[in-house]
Amino acid sequence: MLFILRWIPARLKLWIYTSLSRLLPEEQGGAGGKVHFFKFRIPLVLKRSDRIESTEADALRFLNRVVPHLPIPKLIDSFRIDDVVYTLMTRLPGHNLTQLDREEEFTEEAMKPIVQDVLDIIEELWKVPQPAELNGQVMLSASGGGLPHPVAFHESLGGPYPSTYDCYKTMVMNMSAHPPGHFNPILKDKIVWVPTDLTMRNVLVHNGRVSGMIDWEDSGWLPRHWFLHTLRFPRPGCEGAWARYWYFTHRFEPEIEEAFDASNASGVLTYFLCP
Incomplete structure (x- = not known):
C-alpha cells in the first residue's frame, strides 16, 4: 500500500x-x-x-x-x-480533554490517572537519547531544522542552536545583567525531546485513560524545563483542573524545577516559551 x-x-x-x-x-x-x-x-x-x-x-x-x-x-x-x-x-481513539471538559468539569482527583499516563509517556520520550552528532543542540526538529521561536511569537522558525546558552542569548536582553551563576541550572538541564503544545485539545482520552497524544509538529530537542513553561502558562487549552494541577500540585525533579525557576525569574525571558 x-x-x-x-x-x-x-x-x-x-x-x-x-x-x-x-x-x-x-x-x-x-x-x-x-x-x-x-x-x-x-x-x-x-x-x-x-x-x-x-x-x-x-x-x-x-x-x-x-x-x-x-x-x-x-x-x-x-x-x-x-x-x-x-x-x-x-487516527487515534478517544476524545480530547477540551471536549470532555465541556460535558463535565474535571476534578483534580479525576485528572490523576490521566496526568499519570501523560507523565509515563513523557518519561519514555525523555529516555530517547539525543544522537551524539547533534551534541547538545537545541530548538532542533526531527528534520534538522529549527522550531517556532518565541521572539517571532512562534510565527517563524529559529535555530537550531549549538547549545542552550546560544538559544537563551536570542531570548534574554542582557544575560550579563543577572547575578553570576544564575543561568547555571538552565545550562545544566538535560536536552530531551519535548512536546511543546501539550494542551487539553492534544490529549485524547478513552474510558478515563490517555489513548493518544497528537500534534507533534512543533516538538523537538529542547531543555526539559521548556516543557514546564508549556504546561504552566495559562492560555486556551491550558485551563481549569488541567492547568491547576500542573501549576499548583505536580512538581518535577528538583533539577528541572530549579532550571524552570531560574528561567522564570524577573527580567530573564522577555518572550513566552509556549505558543
Whole structure:
C-alpha cells in the first residue's frame, strides 16, 4: 500500500484524501482548518503544515521509529505541494480533554490517572537519547531544522542552536545583567525531546485513560524545563483542573524545577516559551 502511494501524483492524492474526509471544526481540535478526518469510519487524519521543514511528518517519522509503542499517530504518507506539506496519519481513539471538559468539569482527583499516563509517556520520550552528532543542540526538529521561536511569537522558525546558552542569548536582553551563576541550572538541564503544545485539545482520552497524544509538529530537542513553561502558562487549552494541577500540585525533579525557576525569574525571558 505505501509503495503504491509513492507513485501517485501529489495533487491527485490531495484530491483523493480530501474527497474521503471532512474538515474538522476548530473547537474539536481542528487547528484552524488544517485537519481533515476521514469519513466512512476510516481511521485516518490528513493535516496541512504551512511550511516545508520541521513538519508533522518529520516528527512522526522520527517518533514512530524510536518510540513505536507510545500512543502517537503512525505516519502513513506525506507529500508537498508548493510551500505546503500534507501528512496522512492514523487516527487515534478517544476524545480530547477540551471536549470532555465541556460535558463535565474535571476534578483534580479525576485528572490523576490521566496526568499519570501523560507523565509515563513523557518519561519514555525523555529516555530517547539525543544522537551524539547533534551534541547538545537545541530548538532542533526531527528534520534538522529549527522550531517556532518565541521572539517571532512562534510565527517563524529559529535555530537550531549549538547549545542552550546560544538559544537563551536570542531570548534574554542582557544575560550579563543577572547575578553570576544564575543561568547555571538552565545550562545544566538535560536536552530531551519535548512536546511543546501539550494542551487539553492534544490529549485524547478513552474510558478515563490517555489513548493518544497528537500534534507533534512543533516538538523537538529542547531543555526539559521548556516543557514546564508549556504546561504552566495559562492560555486556551491550558485551563481549569488541567492547568491547576500542573501549576499548583505536580512538581518535577528538583533539577528541572530549579532550571524552570531560574528561567522564570524577573527580567530573564522577555518572550513566552509556549505558543
